[in-house]
Amino acid sequence: MQKCIGKGSQFEDSGFAYSMSLIAGKYKLPILYSLAFYGPFRYNELKRFLDPISFKTLTSNLKDLEKNGLIIRKEYQEIPPKVEYFLSDKGISLMPILDELCEWGEKNKDEN
Structure with a gap:
């Protein structure tokens, strides 16, 4: 396992903290x-x-x-107005990590 937060560095400056700031919250991961x-x-x-x-x-x-x-919000110029949401390339790059998280949850959810 690779250390994301070096000894003596600030947690808030780490890649882990940045990643969590993007996806933290009850609904962001379900939306993605x-x-x-x-x-x-x-x-x-x-x-x-x-x-x-x-x-x-x-x-x-x-x-x-x-x-x-x-995510990307796309507005269509029509009446009535139409807006769609879909993943950006950055959002798509997060999906393998979410898949791993899902697999881990499936393997471990019955242990408690």
């Missing part, structure tokens, strides 16, 4: 995972898929993920 395997999604489709997430929480999380370059 949903977009990876079932997306792209329109806003209301994603809201229904992640129920019971609130509109405010979904909006906030989508804005954070877009700001951090993990």
Whole structure:
């Protein structure tokens, strides 16, 4: 295992802290995972898929993920307005890590 945080360095300056700042929160990982395997999604489709997430929480999380370059919000010039969300290349590069996390959870969830 490689050490991500060197001795004597600050945790907040580490790659681990940066990674966690992008995906921390109750719904960011489920949003990313949903977009990876079932997306792209329109806003209301994603809201229904992640129920019971609130509109405010979904909006906030989508804005954070877009700001951090993990998802892309695409607006279509049509009436009624249409917006879709999908993973960016940066978001796609995170999927192998999420798959590993999923596999680890499947192997260990019955131990408690």
